Amino acid sequence: MNTLQTRREFVRSLQLSTAALPFLSGLPSLCSAQANQRKKRMVIMFSPNGVSKPSFWPTDDGGKDFVLPESLKPLEPFRDQSLILQGVCDKIRGDGDSHMRGMGCLLTGIELFPGNVQGGGHTPAGWSSGLSIDQEITNYLQASPTTHTRFGSLEFGVLVPNRADTWTRMSYTGPNRPLAPISDPYRMFKKLYGRVEDQESLKSVLDDLTQELRVLRNAVPAEDRQILEEHTEFVRNMERDLEANSQRELEHAVPKLDPDVDNTNDRMPEISRMQIDLMVNSFAADFARTATFQFTRSVGGAKMRWLGIEEGHHAISHKPDEDEVAQEHITLINKWYCEQLAYLAKRLAETPEPGGEGSLLDNTLLIWTNELGKGNSHSLDDIPFILVGGGLDFAMGRHKKYDHVPHNRFLLSLAHGFGHRIETFGNPDYCGEGPLNLT
Amino acid sequence: MSLMEDEGIRIVHCHRLLLGLIPTMILVSILISSASAAEVDEIGSRLYLKRCASCHGEAGEGVKSEYPSPLMGEDSVSQLAQYIDRWMPEDDPDECTGEDAENVARYIFDAFYSPAAQARNNPLRPVLSRMTARQFQNTTADLIGHFRPPAKGEEKEGLQGKYFKAGKPKGEPQVQRIDPEIRFKFSDDVALTEVMDATGFSARWTGSLHAPETGLYRFTVRTDHAARLWVNDSKIPLVDAWVRSGTDTDFSNTLQLIGGRPYPVILEFSSRIQGVENKFKGEKRGLDGFLELHWNLPKRPTELIPQNRLVSSRWPKVFVLNTTLPPDDRSDGYERGASVSKAWDEAATEAAIEMADYVTENLEELAHAKKVDDDYPFKVRRFCNDLTAQAFRAPLSAGQKKFYIDRQFARAPDLEAAVKRVALLTFKSPRFLYTDLIDPISDDYAIASALSFALWDSLPDKRLLEKAAADELNERDQIAAEAERMLDDYRGRAKLRDFLHQWLKVDETSELSKRTDLFPGFNTQLASDMRTSLDLFLEEIIADKNSSFHDLVLSRELYVNKRLGEFLGLVPPSDDSFKRLTTDESERAGVLTHPYIMAKFAYDDTTSPIHRGVFLARNVLGRGLRPPPEAVTPEPPELRPDLLTRERVALQTEAIACQSCHSLINPLGFTLEKFDAVGRVRDNEIGKPIDSTGAYLLPDGSSAEFAGARDLAEFLVEHQETHQAFAVQLHHYMVKQPINAYGVEMSESLTKSFTDSKLNLRRVATEIAINSALAKRGAHGADQSESVVAARRGFLWSCRHRNQHHTRNLLGFFKLCDCRKTNGRGR
Known part of the structure; x- marks a missing residue:
């Protein structure tokens, strides 16, 4: 249930740029409000x-x-x-x-x-x-x-x-x-950084997805084009938000784990x-x-x-x-x-x-x-x-x-x-x- | 609560002044025209253009500054004529009367006003639609399920139980049997006490359970010893009470399930001490334990899982999407996916990530490969190819393979990342998300897809794709044979059941509650029993291929358990399991008077003839009803203690403005007055005899009179409007496209075939599926190039490569391919 909650937050946070804050609030640069109080x-x-x-x-x-x-x-x-x-x-x-x-x-x-x-x-x-x-x-x-x-x-x-x-x-x-x-440790990594991972994977396919949407838009009858155009617009917005997010993301490095440790x-x-x-x-x-x-x-x-x-x-x-x-x-x-x-x-x-x-x-x-x-x-x-x-x-x-x-x-x-x-x-x-x- | 507040009312375009039109019953055709039809149209057209078009537009489309709404509606020519005669043109109503009004009415009716004219002028076509939430859930479940083995083991009601002397249920069982339900007091169980010793024992039950509804289930294990329960997952227990701790005896947890499907279940029990194997092992624990397995259906009270929901065969695990999709547009009266929204796109993205994660986490199992094996990368890639082809419901073309598979593998840093990319791109692709973007490799795959979405709200299964690959979905009888098979599958039954729920307006499980001072004994348990009783009846109807609409509406059978039987005053069965009774209540008429339906269309203290009448008019007879002109609060019975409910309703709706609809609604609803607000038969209300007479005004102007519910039901099953309403609603529920999109005559021909089949329920569903599938024929170019045949062959192979017993068909298929090439056969 927990990972789902976080995934949902992640997707929502992509769509609402202000809502990206709760996701990022753990990052050092955004913690100034809490800086006075010792952790x-x-x-x-x-x-x-x-x-x-x-x-x-x-x-x-x-x-x-x-x-x-x-x-x-x-x-x-x-x-x-x-x-x-x-x-x-x-x-x-x-x-x-x-x-x-x-x-x-x-x-x-x-x-x-x-x-x-x-x-x-x-x-x-x-x-x-x-x-x-x-x-x-x-x-x-x-x-x-x-x-x-x-x-x-x-x-x-x-x-x-x-x-x-x-x-x-x-x-x-x-x-x-x-x-x-x-x-x-891999499960722990997923719990901690799953959202960042999801974001990276998603980013990696969005270009291809946009391309496929263009092909399909041209292939369907004119009457059906509008729904695919609206769909494309949502994908573009997501791409923009992901880009903006990853800029902020750079401020916190995700650790690399050695692969294949049984x-x-x-x-x-x-x-x-x-x-x-x-x-x-x-x-x-x-x-x-x-x-x-x-x-x-x-x-x-x-x-x-x-x-x-x-x-x-x-x-x-x-x-x-x-x-x-x-x-x-x-x-x-x-x-x-x-x-x-x-x-x-x-x-x-x-x-x-x-x-x-x-x-x-x-x-x-x-x-x-x-x-x-x-x-x-x-x-x-x-x-x-x-x-x-x-x-x-x-x-x-x-x-x-x-x-x-x-x-x-x-x-x-x-x-x-x-x-x-x-x-x-x-x-x-x-x-x-x-x-x-x-x- | 306002009247009809819960109705999903669709506002129809309607002439402002036509709203108050006098009911049909007092309309008389006043004109006998001697002119020919062409002449009438000619005269009418001239008159219209001269007197009406300045406000209504040349083709009745409306004029923004004058009368903006288009002229269209459901009134007859004579109704229109009368209206024009009296009211039109607004500035001088005397200018167009008598024969002129008749001619204008005839002209506008034919040219653009009538539904037929509308359909002719604006021909509808099936529009590109995305999957609805229901389709998405079923599709993702079946897509993952495609890579899992079929059900195993004997199929009997109940669970397979094995009993062991050891503390853990392993090794050779001492006793082995089918247990119809999980409710044990072991000390009373002779078969066990004879075999086991006093130090306790352990047991394990396996099988599957059938979840009737979609939603959040709660499972409760009750025991005074150790137990654990796995549902739809053999690794992590849903309920883990293997460590006994303290005195609790109820252990529960919740789980989301998709309705209409079987889920694997394992239950273990042990009454022996666990832990360190030493001198304490032999401590006497006796056979005194108890064990029960209960559940709560979504929003329902706790009950023992009934025998008919348990089966001894082991079904594979089902992928249940956790992502919640937003509700679909229902403004046309049925769910459809003809639009996209931001909320939908967000949810679809979330779902794509969830599924991609699931696929990568379960890669070895789904790809049937082991990481350590040399051919792991090969098998994983082949799996990706299968996954995408399956998701797109057709073999991948060379270009698609390159784009969706090869390109993603080439760009990913490792195998797992590649799988994730393929999965994400596939699940985000419109080819997956939309139901009819099947690549034009051939019509057969589009036909397979149309069939499976119509009958299952899901993907084609292996067999259907094999038929498509083998070019065996061309002829109507080939398609029909598949449709019949699919309707008998659990998914087909679930879809019909969900439709009947929608038709009966019980698709949203809202809790029934009644005033306990008036209806002692009516509580959540009883309400739940009523619902179970309805569902058992619907399932019985669906399971029998000979069931007809007659059975649905005229049956005198009721499923009752002890509690419900006693409440209804019937001779009840002796225990809490449900038995079918034939009632001798003269007014009972199938689902129309089922206690749950009667109680649902009622207030917490009295019946509601209006709710009942609206249901009969709109859902059963298919009559369009407008929303009430204003929200009206029903008059509380306390204010008129001397009036019967019938009299009170009649009084409150007597105004002319109400009567245009209530003259239809009330006399229908009144026929059910012999069923009180909790669905029991009654003869009196407030000490006065019930009047359950009613009437219905037929389209031809004559009136049908009814003595009561049974009389009404017998009329309805023979009446054409009822047949049409049922068939059209079923079409909309199954196909999710307006029926006129399949031709203006489709509604009529479907109704005719329903009537001709003696109202056979499965036949009409099959017919709808076949029609929607046949509409795909010829939709694509007949590309039978070599590459297409090769792609088909590859796909077919991928469908079957784990399905060796089909080898013979495979050979047959190759032969068929060759024939096709030489024949150069196309469509």
Whole structure:
């Protein structure tokens, strides 16, 4: 339905030159009206199966003088723009095993409904009973004309399997309303730039069409000529409008994707890169202010052969702490995910904020998280929340240690960071003293 | 609400002063002329030029400063004469009277006033027309459908059900059967409980469902376990409740469908725990689940999908255009595409993009090729050629192939871009968008196209194009055989059904509502039942090739379910499925008195003899009616509690200005007074007996009298005006060109053939299609050059290259081509 809506807007916008504005309003040159107000953005990046604690968490007690452990090394260039939150716990209980709750309650902060999906233990469960924080914030931003964007939020995925269950969905627009990420970069491209593509294709055939209309006009009896003449006039008008549109279009470059990248395990690094490039482009064009970026799924079993790891991620994560090879592999895997985070940060840092101050990274907060704290114990304590960027004015360049604070309070601080001062989010029992003070 | 406010009234050119003309019944022919016809015309012509032309123009075309409207209309010579005698010329009405007035009237009637004179002076021809919205939707569906396989599997009412012990409906089924409808309480199902164990089971139903109307459907799966539903798409489920979550039992979603077509459907159910395969797998879930499949037809209440809409065979997916096309011009009383507008061009562009996207996204499937194969580019190009030829309803000429295919491939950066260019150019081309721009390769393709648009509002199918390619659409009986076949297809039936809806003025589904204090039990469900009852009857009529107009108008049969049967006071069937009953109600007369029609042509509290009479006069008898001179609000019954509806209507329309039309409308409408505002039979109103007598004034001035509805219906089926009105309206609905464009005598000859066929409904539809097709014969030059034959051959091949069982015909065709060449046969 969505693509149709946009296609309709596109065709209409061709015909009414003033109506071209909503289509173009995302373009930098036309954003001056909003320039005074700083844009704020947020990306939530997910990778599964917990971490190897010794190589992930800094060993100090918190503060500015932390050393990035092996898993987090790729963040070195962004050390001063990073905030490492330790001791934040997912306290939501109820139906579903830890992987399911880890995923379904991670961004919603509320219990799963009872249901028919059975995990590796505990009771069966269904979907989350509330919406997720990214959607809560998106709804807030979309409600105001100054922060409204074409899509509001974008859900990127990398190798998320094509099935809908509690393990594959972390964003929810409401209770029982999971939101599917788009794992195929070509599909995402179409969603973002389909209209521009349509416009180009249409332009390419209009000359020929005009020529054919001329041939037919001359071929039909005189009485039938008028209807074809009127028809020709509409085609000419469309050609003119397309021409005018494409002049304005030049101001925003459409990214080029490598062709023929399959949606397969071994192409994961390329897919990740393509999705990141598309995400950065859509922020530059102000298509959306929030995004999620989901690698595989809870219990995901990516085989990172490019790191020399043949075994699936989930299987490795179950191995005991004493298994040194396994711990090393988990470290390598998380380091690879951290590299993706760093690449995203780098691309954002390189891109100047259109019509604003600094870079995109200065106005974007990246949050890297996980459904578990530790894979072999299925612990929901110490859920990783690694933050990069200046989007929400948090005090960065720190390692912050908490003593078992519920993650609902962190979700609240994200809303507050956007100026959305809600008192509770998810299950109110875990919102105790309100948002964590991160500024 | 003003009277006739909902009528799509066409304003006819009419002499300002003729409007108040005295009704025909009191007109007497007063003159017996002794002069010969030529002399009359001679005298009349001289008188006209001398006395009338200064205001009316030499040929009655009007004079701008005096009387600008042209002199044309439907009055008879004697009516005209009387008028002239009394009123003309305006400055001195005594100047032209008696025999002079008669001569002038005769002259202007013959020269330009009468419809026949108009048709003679301004001969109409079929005008170049674009596809209407209905045609566009059907054409795009069939164009894509051309590249998909035919229906598979056994054709039985209901869905094919397979039941499995496993949690997912895969592997060898334990039970296999046809389930007539999806309404289960599994613990009561002995066939299942005997086989399955208490840990639950899964099931899968496949087949197709028939969508009667075009519009937005809502599908609802009701279950306390897991289920998912696919409709018209085997990849993305329309309803996905495979993850059970919480206590909801209703899961629904909407889908746009084109009416009259079958759509593939898959439904899956599982009562077993899903997810991790471990010790929990064996947990007892029992066979206690329930599952139901419901739908809402567009703007209708929810109902279980009835058995007669489900079929066990698997039809291919249908391309349903999402783009909404603007409504078509209906000012001539039927939809036609004789004009273009900006809104239409925008929508057509949007549709072209939608289709081009669809084609590129489904390229492997449609081109029957795999990306990885070496011959992929070849097959894709061949597909493009087929697509464009199919869209243009004729093989591509060498020039067209170069322009639409080769040139686009040469200019595009890659294969996908090339396909997109070809598709966009093709779908934006007038050769696709207009119904009759068939390239003059031969008449046969134009004939094939005329047939399929008349009968289906769509493209010719494979077989019809094969007939065209084989030069087998020349003779009338060849065309007739195809027309008969096509009328029996689901698309032909859908078109007839839609026509009957238009004829009965029920084509727009507006919700019927009645005052519940007066009509307890009448609610949206019941209104919907009435509509279903009407549609089942119409479908039965259409399905039977022997059905006649008699059956339509005189049948005493009614389809009722329990609710409707009880409401109407009939002996109802015991459940909510519909059964056919023969009523013993003496006044019932087919569709004319069908409860839905009676309730529709009524207010929410009383009947409306005017609405009923207008329907009878205009649609059934084909009488032109002018709009009322001013909007009139009907008098509320409360103000005249002592009057019958009939008396109140008569009182309100008694003025002379009203009577010119209401003397026709009211006595027709009154005959239906024994049917109340909700379609039930009644004998009394406000405690007084109903008077359902009525009358109709025949063109010859005599009057037909009716005791009631049945009497009227029996008169109508024998009456020539009724036959003509039905045949002409059907022509307009099917062909979308004025009937006079096919010759001034077409209306009469079509009516005659309808009457002669004992009013056989399919015969008249076939006849109309044949006539519109035959009009294409000789329209094109008889170019039988070698290149044309070669192009035909190539096209034929492309039609059949996936259709191997036709090989024998193919050989026959080549032989035929050779004969043609040696004979040098042309038309």
